[in-house]
Amino acid sequence: MRSRNGNKNFLRPIFILILCSSLVLNASEYLISYSYIVKDTVLFNERLQVSQAMKPCEDIESDSIVLPTNGSKSLNQIIKNNSFEFTNFIHTLGIDVKHKETTINAQNSSTTILTLKTRCFKVDFNDNLARITALK
């Protein structure tokens, strides 16, 4: 097929568009919260909650991380497989620190709670990778 203004092929941009859209198989939004408690310098409790958003998040995209899916389509499984990278990513987003320390008759005890407040994440599942983007 030839265009009016020369040899420019119109099929090429359409083909690229189809290819790009096929790479992103599914895009969805998730609500993620994370917190852990350290008591007397020992990790006491760690909790990561992931749930699919019931309504669309109308926020601006900010930082993102790309994790290998290893054939899985479950975000929980992907995060579980790459927990170290994901927790590091969460820390970079900003974490609330609450620390309480009590000293009674020279005996010290402390509790530190670090929390990522429930936040919306956009997840794009590709063939082998999942791109998790924080929304704010």
Add this chain to the structure above:
Amino acid sequence: MRKYFLSLIYVGLFSSLFSACSQHGCYQDECMKTQEVHVGEKHGCHQDECIKIQEVHVGEKIVIQDEPKKEVEVEKPNCDTLRSSGIYGEVLCRDKPITISVVGQGVAPMNTTSPAQAYALAKRAAVADSYRLIAEKVKGVYVEGDDLVSNMMVKRSNIRTSVAAMVRNANIVETSFKEGLCEVEMEIKISYDQFLF
């Protein structure tokens, strides 16, 4: 007749004295001390400089004169001078960001299944400790304490401290794990614009 004239003179004198005192609103003893002092003229100050004159009628006229107003220029603290003084430690200025570095410590729990798990858990605790130290350095610590003294002896001593802050963009520089103790060196770069007061 002579007595009558004398009594008239006395009455006239007393009445004149009484009328003079009643004008100033004071007693006889105080009226004797009444003086008018024109301090402004005596000290040679101009009319503009003599701002406030207060008259007190307690026998003497007291003139209080304020000093002429002078504009005092307060020197604004310069970041370079504050830095060079060394009193305040590191000072956050508009032009230069500062880097805060801390070392957090964490201990592995007793009931771990493997050394790797012990390391991971100890590191997490050390990271939390580092975050806490950064929050303490940047935002400050709330300290509360009370002592119970009975019969001249301290029965109970309580100290409570707390920190609450939001920390982001802190980076782990170095991690070490020796004999169950994990140490994490963490640093954060703070610029004037990023800092939320």
